[in-house]
Amino acid sequence: MSTALSARYVPLEDFLEMQPEQGVYLEWWRGVVFRGMSGGTAEHARLIARLAVVLSSLAGHDCTPYASADVWVDAAQFYGQADAYLVCGALKLLQVQKHGKNLGEALTNPIVVVEVLSPSTESRDRGVKLEAYKQLVSLEDYVLISQKERRVEVHHRIDGEWTSEVATGNGSVTIHGKLVTLDALYGAPPPVS
Incomplete structure (x- = not known):
């Protein structure tokens, strides 16, 4: 569960100046600073690496995958970070100076x-962040990947309405209009000695 680190309003510029001083990534929502993600597990890192390969295969010639970049949702006044993104067409950035x-x-x-x-982040990923990301005009899919079990949940925007799709085990989900198997996302975990 994420807790607010500030009880008072913090301007976005001041928040961004705080980032390098912290040992933990922070997120900003409507002037309130929250503890974001910290160093992940080996499984978390493995899934992100596999995800990069999957997103690259989905990208096509007009789309580019990104990992661990910051994102700004103006309508939600949210500045945070997800594990991966896919951007199609021209990249649009908010530059804060x-x-x-x-x-x-x-x-x-x-x-x-x-x-x-x-x-430590699941309730925030399913709550505040889901609601913030839904306000991105460009967003088609919000994907939640479990590292505890083979389970992927995709929230799709279709004709302005949001629907959800869940796959477990050997199932598959649709991401960016293409079928993706859970085998492609999870593979086989490496042996641990």
């Missing part, structure tokens, strides 16, 4: 946003 110094940049037009769920 203060006194001529570049404090950060964030994607503003992903069509796919992916989170690999962690115990």
Whole structure:
């Protein structure tokens, strides 16, 4: 469960100046600073690596996958980070500067946003972040990948309405209009000694 780290309003520029000083990634929502994700597990990193391959195969010639980039959702006043994104067409960025110094940049037009769920972030990924990402005009799919079990949940925007799709075991889901098997996303876990 994420808890607010600030009880008062923090301007976006001040929030971005805080980032390098923290040992944990922070997220900003309507002026409130929340603890985001911290260092992930080996399984989390493995799933993100596999996800990069899958998103690259879905990308085609007009789309580009990104991992762990910042994202800005203007309508929700949310600045945060997901595990992966797919952007099609021209990349659009929010550039944040203060006194001529570049404090950060964030994607503003992903069509796919992916989170690999962690115990510390799952409720936020399913709650506040889902609601924020749904306000991205460009977003088609919000994908939640479990690292506890073979389970993938995809929230699709179809004709302005949101629907959900869940696959487990050896199933498959649709991401960016293409069928993706859970085998492609999960593969076989490596042996651990």
